[in-house]
Amino acid sequence: MPSLRIDQSDLKCKNGCDYFGNPQWQGYCSKCHREQLQRQRRAEKASSTLPKPEQKKPEKSFKVTSHSSFSKFEEKRLRQSETLKKANLLKFSVFKKSSTEDHDHVAEKKQAEFKIPAIVNEGMKRDFRLRFPNLTPHIDRDSRLFAHSFIMDVIKHSNILTVDELSERVQRQYQLFMKHMDTSPHFVNVDSDTKELLIDFVEKHSMKYLHELPSVVFSPTGTDDERLDRVMSERIQQLSWVCETHLECKLDRNSASCRQLLYKAISELLGMDAALSPGGKVARVRRACKHVLALCGAPASADDLLPALIFTVLKANPPRLVSNINFVTRFCNAQRLMTGEGGYYFTNLCCAVQFIENLTSESLNMDKKEFDCYMAMPASIGGSAWAAALSLCGASREAEEQMLQVEKLIAHTKDLKDKADQLANNAETFEKEIAKKVQDVLAKTPLEIKPRRELPRLGSLKTSTSLLVDIDAEKILIEKSLQESTQLGSTESKDNNSAENFAVEIEIPKIKMDNIKNQPATSFQEEIDQNRFTDTPKIQHEPIITFSQTPEEKSPSKSPINPWELKQTNSLELLTPSPLGFTPFDSRSIDELMTPDDFGSDQVPGLSNVNYDIDLSDLSGDNSLAEDTPRDQKDPFSPEPKKLYPFEPRNPFSPILDKFDEFTLIDTKTDQPSDAFEVVHRASSSRDPFSRDINDSFTMEKDGSLLDDSNSPTSTCLLPSPLLPQSSKPN
Amino acid sequence: MKVVEAKIVVLGSQGVGKTSLVVRYIGKMFSKHISPTIGASFFTCNINVDDSRVKLQVWDTAGQERFRSMAPMYYRNANAALLVYDITSTSSFAAIKGWVKELKSNVPEPMVLALVGNKCDLESCRAVSHNEATQYATSIGAAYCETSALHDQGIDQVFLSTATSLLKLSSTNLVSSMRSYDSVDGDERLPIGTPTEETATHTGKVELPAWQDNRVAHGETQRNMCC
Numbered sequence: 014m015p016s017l018r019i020d021q022s023d024l025k026c027k028n029g030c031d032y033f034g035n036p037q038w039q040g041y042c043s044k045c046h047r048e049q050l051q052r053q054r055r056a057e058k059a060s061s062t063l064p065k066p067e068q069k070k071p072e073k074s075f076k077v078t079s080h081s082s083f084s085k086f087e088e089k090r091l092r093q094s095e096t097l098k099k100a101n102l103l104k105f106s107v108f109k110k111s112s113t114e115d116h117d118h119v120a121e122k123k124q125a126e127f128k129i130p131a132i133v134n135e136g137m138k139r140d141f142r143l144r145f146p147n148l149t150p151h152i153d154r155d156s157r158l159f160a161h162s163f164i165m166d167v168i169k170h171s172n173i174l175t176v177d178e179l180s181e182r183v184q185r186q187y188q189l190f191m192k193h194m195d196t197s198p199h200f201v202n203v204d205s206d207t208k209e210l211l212i213d214f215v216e217k218h219s220m221k222y223l224h225e226l227p228s229v230v231f232s233p234t235g236t237d238d239e240r241l242d243r244v245m246s247e248r249i250q251q252l253s254w255v256c257e258t259h260l261e262c263k264l265d266r267n268s269a270s271c272r273q274l275l276y277k278a279i280s281e282l283l284g285m286d287a288a289l290s291p292g293g294k295v296a297r298v299r300r301a302c303k304h305v306l307a308l309c310g311a312p313a314s315a316d317d318l319l320p321a322l323i324f325t326v327l328k329a330n331p332p333r334l335v336s337n338i339n340f341v342t343r344f345c346n347a348q349r350l351m352t353g354e355g356g357y358y359f360t361n362l363c364c365a366v367q368f369i370e371n372l373t374s375e376s377l378n379m380d381k382k383e384f385d386c387y388m389a390m391p392a393s394i395g396g397s398a399w400a401a402a403l404s405l406c407g408a409s410r411e412a413e414e415q416m417l418q419v420e421k422l423i424a425h426t427k428d429l430k431d432k433a434d435q436l437a438n439n440a441e442t443f444e445k446e447i448a449k450k451v452q453d454v455l456a457k458t459p460l461e462i463k464p465r466r467e468l469p470r471l472g473s474l475k476t477s478t479s480l481l482v483d484i485d486a487e488k489i490l491i492e493k494s495l496q497e498s499t500q501l502g503s504t505e506s507k508d509n510n511s512a513e514n515f516a517v518e519i520e521i522p523k524i525k526m527d528n529i530k531n532q533p534a535t536s537f538q539e540e541i542d543q544n545r546f547t548d549t550p551k552i553q554h555e556p557i558i559t560f561s562q563t564p565e566e567k568s569p570s571k572s573p574i575n576p577w578e579l580k581q582t583n584s585l586e587l588l589t590p591s592p593l594g595f596t597p598f599d600s601r602s603i604d605e606l607m608t609p610d611d612f613g614s615d616q617v618p619g620l621s622n623v624n625y626d627i628d629l630s631d632l633s634g635d636n637s638l639a640e641d642t643p644r645d646q647k648d649p650f651s652p653e654p655k656k657l658y659p660f661e662p663r664n665p666f667s668p669i670l671d672k673f674d675e676f677t678l679i680d681t682k683t684d685q686p687s688d689a690f691e692v693v694h695r696a697s698s699s700r701d702p703f704s705r706d707i708n709d710s711f712t713m714e715k716d717g718s719l720l721d722d723s724n725s726p727t728s729t730c731l732l733p734s735p736l737l738p739q740s741s742k743p744n
Numbered sequence: 745m746k747v748v749e750a751k752i753v754v755l756g757s758q759g760v761g762k763t764s765l766v767v768r769y770i771g772k773m774f775s776k777h778i779s780p781t782i783g784a785s786f787f788t789c790n791i792n793v794d795d796s797r798v799k800l801q802v803w804d805t806a807g808q809e810r811f812r813s814m815a816p817m818y819y820r821n822a823n824a825a826l827l828v829y830d831i832t833s834t835s836s837f838a839a840i841k842g843w844v845k846e847l848k849s850n851v852p853e854p855m856v857l858a859l860v861g862n863k864c865d866l867e868s869c870r871a872v873s874h875n876e877a878t879q880y881a882t883s884i885g886a887a888y889c890e891t892s893a894l895h896d897q898g899i900d901q902v903f904l905s906t907a908t909s910l911l912k913l914s915s916t917n918l919v920s921s922m923r924s925y926d927s928v929d930g931d932e933r934l935p936i937g938t939p940t941e942e943t944a945t946h947t948g949k950v951e952l953p954a955w956q957d958n959r960v961a962h963g964e965t966q967r968n969m970c971c
Contacts, residue, residue: 315806
């Protein structure tokens, strides 16, 4: 074991035995460290389950079989795989113990027995099923059993054998398994190719696990691998000035494809360190060489391959290169390494490394002086051109990846856009359908309830709003809406436009209001009649698709149309609903004026304030609609599930409706009482036919909910009845 | 059917046509059948000789002088070597002698050697006489062929004779690095129509155990591995 290191005494085991220590093992040799750890663990388990990192006095002992140095490792994995373990207790029962068992027994045992984490077994099982779905479970079991005994054997002997001996032992194990496959009845039907795959499989899984254990098979203790790694890495760095011309390989630095291939080859070479099993490493090398071959152009001969590969290695400077190569040569299935494509390319890599190690001025066909000059040059200076090209390559590759991502995103957004369009279309068609239905219903409408409702409402409207204030439900709604609306209201009073920005729904009605005010009452009715059927769909479209646009786009000329339509329907319905909306607003203003000072002050003084109030009432109407009759809204839509969403945009309708009904009335009252009255009258007169239709339509569509609502108000009192129409209006 | 797996290394100076030789052979192989293997530096091929099959793994080597020192890594565990020289260049022929010496001293196991004089289409520029080459070939126990990669002459012969010699060599059981086995144990690439089940029934032993016994005998005698 002892090798010629520079400061041997320092490297020796703290314990004074002849073996070397390892900083990983707190300066002890593997055995002493193991001993110590074991004792530590025992003590810990005796006292408590918590592990403490204390060091205890090392004792000399050379027991080979205990391997508690790995137990920490193993414990971690055990914890992770406890559940798996329990499921898999059948196999290797000796080594598999639940953690509780472990705690109980270890104290009694003199030596903690090394256990292979169940995850290895589990992973093998899964992989086997994946790769050899046709093979019998016997083979699966055999291979796993072998892998297990193989791992145990290697670990057992890792401390007493030199690396070469261990390597030999490993190779013998492979042969044993081969023999087993040839003789065991389980493998009778397995052809030789599959057998090779199986041995690769076993090698992969067992070495994968062993590779993770520190200093067992990968750059094992007692070898110079780590130091050589460093030396090699430094040497390659020093040789970074070597470029393609020195090696006489035909590489074009300026060709993008060439750079790309080189980059790929390099990344594969770098990936070799990440691969855990020798087979995996060889596979990496093979892939790297494939790229290098492509780099050389076809048909690439060995004359081209080797220099190009040397160049690639120089540029890649793979981490732990020597360790990796040694690991593969020692523990890869020799059969595999001597023959086959992987073996060939791995041999080439070994050659490249050897070439780099022994590289002289002669091997580069250059003057000795020049060579020395290059070598004396700081490593950072050389090879900047290729380094730049490669970093460029890396960057461009990154850019490519990002481009791909962007393309994906673009496709995604397109998809989304299409879906959005579809949704909009759906909404449109839905609205049209609904409008049609409404119209149909309107056509069929006989309104019986009207007379009852109309009479009180009309009277209240004409006489005074205060009469309607009594409704409690409305007040509550109004109060809620007030908080929301106060802000909007204040802005609205100043600028209609600003209000529009805040909420499309609210704005539309306002505009309508203004227009209504300006326009003569006669035109109002006319427009209503004209627009009802034609315009209604349009109105619906705008709010649904784009809220923000609608207010801005709506020129005064357009806006009146939309509101009118809404108003028409509303006005038709107004007979019942309008008083509701209106009365609550007034009632709120009166009652609540006391509490919110600003609000009250605004309302009292000016006509503009009056408009305000109207808006608020509208909002309350909306809220009341939403809150009071959620069922109503859902019910009509429920038959058509897709249209549920489009329905929400409709809310604009409800405000519009409210505004129409009440605003027109209110505005007329406040601003131009005479006109307003006239309008109201007209509306009321027109209402009779319309209102009937509306009510009928709602009842028809909303059946249960509407009916219930309508029933309740009618049964309770006249006042509540207005609520129902409001709810129905939005729909 | 007996199957032998062997590794062939192609040696020779730079520019003698190692690669074109190999490429020519592969090219023909590809056009015929068999899965293509990318790259001319390494390829595998199966050659049927009589009743047996030889799986050849051909390793091309870099011919440059500067890589000369790496050659041992290539020809390690090789069972055969194609020694290629250029009949128009005496130096390439002289280099062969160096290769042979090296092989003799570095390869412990018996090897099949094949001396290949390439570029025989350039008869007018011949620098190495046929006689000289034949003499040398016999002196080292190698087969001698003259080939032209350009005109595709004699290349098949080279590989065929090598395969035959390998078969002979394997029957002597002297070479541990060469893998040979009876294909009764199921080689996928057996010619169609001779499924393994049939051979089993021929022996009159349908039961699995009997079958095993057969296989064990073959496997144990012939499978060896070298580290």
